[in-house]
Amino acid sequence: MAESTNTEIDLSQYPHINKGLAGIVAFSSTKSFIDGEKGELIYAGYDIDTLAENASFEEVCFLLWNDRLPNQEELDGLNTKLQNNRELPEPVLNYIKSTSKNAEPMAVLRTAVSMLGDFHEVQTDDDKEFRLNQAISITAKIPTVIAAFDRARNGKNIVAPLDEKSTAYNFLYMLNDEEPGEKAEQTMNLCLILHAEHGMNASTFTNRAICSTESDMYSSVTGAIGALKGPLHGGANQQVMNMLMDIEEKDADPVEYVHGRLERKEKIMGFGHRVYKTMDPRARILRGMSKELSEETGHENLYEWSEAILKTMKDEKDIDPNVDFFSATVYYSMGIKPDLYTCIFAMSRVSGWTGHYIEQAENNRLVRPRAMYVGEKNKDWVPVENR
Numbered sequence: 538m539a540e541s542t543n544t545e546i547d548l549s550q551y552p553h554i555n556k557g558l559a560g561i562v563a564f565s566s567t568k569s570f571i572d573g574e575k576g577e578l579i580y581a582g583y584d585i586d587t588l589a590e591n592a593s594f595e596e597v598c599f600l601l602w603n604d605r606l607p608n609q610e611e612l613d614g615l616n617t618k619l620q621n622n623r624e625l626p627e628p629v630l631n632y633i634k635s636t637s638k639n640a641e642p643m644a645v646l647r648t649a650v651s652m653l654g655d656f657h658e659v660q661t662d663d664d665k666e667f668r669l670n671q672a673i674s675i676t677a678k679i680p681t682v683i684a685a686f687d688r689a690r691n692g693k694n695i696v697a698p699l700d701e702k703s704t705a706y707n708f709l710y711m712l713n714d715e716e717p718g719e720k721a722e723q724t725m726n727l728c729l730i731l732h733a734e735h736g737m738n739a740s741t742f743t744n745r746a747i748c749s750t751e752s753d754m755y756s757s758v759t760g761a762i763g764a765l766k767g768p769l770h771g772g773a774n775q776q777v778m779n780m781l782m783d784i785e786e787k788d789a790d791p792v793e794y795v796h797g798r799l800e801r802k803e804k805i806m807g808f809g810h811r812v813y814k815t816m817d818p819r820a821r822i823l824r825g826m827s828k829e830l831s832e833e834t835g836h837e838n839l840y841e842w843s844e845a846i847l848k849t850m851k852d853e854k855d856i857d858p859n860v861d862f863f864s865a866t867v868y869y870s871m872g873i874k875p876d877l878y879t880c881i882f883a884m885s886r887v888s889g890w891t892g893h894y895i896e897q898a899e900n901n902r903l904v905r906p907r908a909m910y911v912g913e914k915n916k917d918w919v920p921v922e923n924r
């Protein structure tokens with residue numbers, strides 16, 4: 538065995554270490570502000586409640602890409618561009634058709650967005666215009682990928698995107714092959730607004746780190762999708778639904794169920810947040826939607842269990858729900874399959890990711906933090922036959 542001759546770490550090289558980069562401010566940004574103590578969220582100057590009440594997802598996209606709201610002409614222009622960019626290139630569609638029935642939707646989305654990079658827009662002289670065109674193209678195509686995959690894996694015909702209507706309407710239309718009602722469109726629009734942007738979360742950080750190497754937007758969004766997929770981030774919404782389904786299958790009492798998981802030191806998905814120390818304002822809005830939709834669709838039990846879980850988590854751990862907790866029952870009430878929930882998150886968050894990409898590219902510095910080396914040093918080389 539090689540002998541270690543030096544395990545001392547020169548701490549002067551490392552002023553501090555922040556596991557998980559907690560509390561580290563690495564970028565300045567105009568995209569969003571979060572007050573974790575008050576439970577406040579602002580996108581480019583507008584409170585989330587104001588946007589939830591008044592905006593369309595497309596207006597939020599414009600806001601995140603331009604730091605201001607569009608006038609009517611600009612909004613019409615953006616809507617037309619999004620509508621005209623929804624179709625997928627044939628090879629991407631063929632890939633989606635070729636995926637296995639059991640493929641993870643987020644993995645398919647990640648690969649499809651990566652493939653879309655092969656068909657990227659023509660570089661224009663104006664970098665900003667080029668980046669905006671790419672942001673529009675990716676944002677327009679993600680719903681088509683998700684709907685096409687879901688229909689292909691179920692042996693159903695793939696529904697071509699509409700060249701009219703909102704992102705929310707078109708997505709539900711492609712997914713179900715029927716025109717959505719006004720309520721369904723409004724609900725989906727609201728969900729897209731609520732998930733669009735959230736500061737330096739793990740996927741946006743990943744996206745900015747990739748952008749900082751002067752890599753392209755498709756690579757950044759592909760990486761971000763990979764980061765969002767994990768259950769500690771966007772993947773939690775699917776896990777919330779799995780938990781509710783598990784409670785149903787086991788005919789369990791939700792309070793005892795949560796106690797059991799906490800005793801086993803398991804996390805309850807949809808709870809806790811790195812920044813919020815109170816109720817996530819998006820969860821507050823989604824909570825109301827969940828109640829209303831659960832009652833309307835006869836899934837009151839799921840909403841009641843959610844409330845029982847919320848109370849137990851507050852009483853036992855003083856931990857509040859995050860955006861992923863009530864979004865699960867909202868999507869369920871809309872008849873959407875649980876394994877698509879994180880994809881719908883990505884369909885919205887792509888607006889924030891691409892907004893941050895544009896911001897990073899316009900004021901770039903390579904993202905390159907340090908790691909504290911805690912391994913050994915000065916080991917002697919031992920030839921392979923002697924190890």
Ligand SMILES: CC(=O)SCCNC(=O)CCNC(=O)[C@H](O)C(C)(C)COP(=O)(O)OP(=O)(O)OC[C@H]1O[C@@H](n2cnc3c(N)ncnc32)[C@H](O)[C@@H]1OP(=O)(O)O
Pocket residue numbers: 557738768769770771773803804805806807808809810811812854856859860861
């Ligand atoms: C869109 C989003 O990404 S929102 C977040 C979605 N993710 C989830 O819902 C997954 C469940 N939640 C979590 O895992 C965490 O709360 C995170 C990852 C979101 C935040 O993590 P961190 O800021 O690193 O907090 P950390 O995981 O260290 O938790 C602090 C303490 O609270 C506990 N805790 C935090 N969240 C939970 C939870 N959901 N269930 C049970 N205990 C929890 C931890 O066990 C830890 O306790 P300890 O100090 O006794 O060890």
Ligand SMILES: O=C([O-])CC(=O)C(=O)O
Pocket residue numbers: 734735736737738739770810811812859860
């Ligand atoms: O901010 C975070 O860490 C996670 C989150 O809520 C989000 O990305 O919406």
